[in-house]
Structures are given as structure tokens and as C-alpha cells.
Amino acid sequence: MSEHSATVRTIRHQDKPVIIVVAGVIEKDARYLLAQRFEHASQGGLWEFPGGKVEAGETPEQALERELSEELAIQTTTGKWLADSIFDYGDKVIHLKGYISHWQSGDLQLHSHQDAIWVEKVSIAQYELCPADYPIVEALNKGVSDEKLVTR
Structure with a gap:
């Protein structure tokens, strides 16, 4: 498992x-896929x-490569970790790991x-993103991965 891997388990946050x-x-080509x-x-x-979602028995990196293949029919390799974001959507809490x-x-x-x-990096701000994605954009704009966990 990588430094930023997660163990999939049933956890609850504020019920x-x-x-x-x-x-x-x-x-x-200097553009990012949204x-x-x-x-x-x-x-x-x-x-x-x-x-x-990360499934049981997968590292986040494995899950990402599988999900991108299933959702977009592309093969990828996972690079560096950018940021984590925890966001409460009301009925569930999403712990998002961006790579x-x-x-x-x-x-x-x-x-x-x-x-x-x-889109070019400077144009990402023109799109209304899912709230949990904004800390990933912030990390991308910084150009370096930041070890701190961003909670919103």
C-alpha cells in the first residue's frame, strides 16, 4: 500500500x-479533463x-485506474497525490483523494x-465543480502536494 492508501471499512462520521x-x-497537452x-x-x-469509490481490497491508486477505465474507457497510471478533501453532503460524507x-x-x-x-488550468474556475473537488483544484494551482487534510 502507498503512503496515501486507505483501508476500506465501514466508518461513520456524525452518524x-x-x-x-x-x-x-x-x-x-497542458489541459485538464473535467x-x-x-x-x-x-x-x-x-x-x-x-x-x-475505492472498493474493498484496493489501494486508492488501483481504484482510480479501474474507475477511469470503467467510466471513460481509458487506461491510466496514477501519479502523485495532490490533496485530500472531506466534505459533508448531508446524507453522506465523502473523503476524496485527488491524484x-x-x-x-x-x-x-x-x-x-x-x-x-x-480545459486549461486557469479556466477550471469557470466551471461549477462538486464541492469536494475544490481543494484538489487548490493543490493543483499550488503545483505541489500538500500533506494537510482539508476539511470543509
Whole structure:
């Protein structure tokens, strides 16, 4: 397991389930991939760095590579950790772990999103992101990983 790996277990925060989720900040030609959630989904219509839940027996890095393959039909390798974010969405608490992801192969196909766009780093602020993604943007803008846990 890596330094930032998580153990998947049933944990609760203020009597709410805590879900460990990973997000890939995929860079290609000085642009970053943002994916838009389906309107009918939780956080519908908002943009995010794609990823998904960490399953039992997986490291966050393994989960991210699996999720990006399932959601976008691309193969990636997980790079450096950027930031963690804990966000209370009311019915659940999301513990999001953001990583740089390196595109290896595949043609982008949207299986879990309604849209996707490549944007320059300075343009990310023009998109309404899921609240838990903002600390990842902050870490990306700093250009260095920060060991502190950001709680909102």
C-alpha cells in the first residue's frame, strides 16, 4: 500500500456513512479533463475530476485506474497525490483523494457522465465543480502536494 492508501471499512462520521473516493486529475497537452455529472445523479450537472469509490481490497491508486477505465474507457497510471478533501453532503460524507493521472491509451467514452471537456488550468474556475473537488483544484494551482487534510 502507498503512503496515501486507505483501508476500506465501514466508518461513520456524525452518524453518516463515510465513502472513500478517488479522483484523477488527467493532464494532456497542458489541459485538464473535467467531466460533468448526469443531471439525475447526486450533484447533478456539476463538473468533477473523474474517478469513483475505492472498493474493498484496493489501494486508492488501483481504484482510480479501474474507475477511469470503467467510466471513460481509458487506461491510466496514477501519479502523485495532490490533496485530500472531506466534505459533508448531508446524507453522506465523502473523503476524496485527488491524484495526478497519466493517460496511457484509449479513446474517451462517456459511460458515467453527460459531458467532458479539456480545459486549461486557469479556466477550471469557470466551471461549477462538486464541492469536494475544490481543494484538489487548490493543490493543483499550488503545483505541489500538500500533506494537510482539508476539511470543509
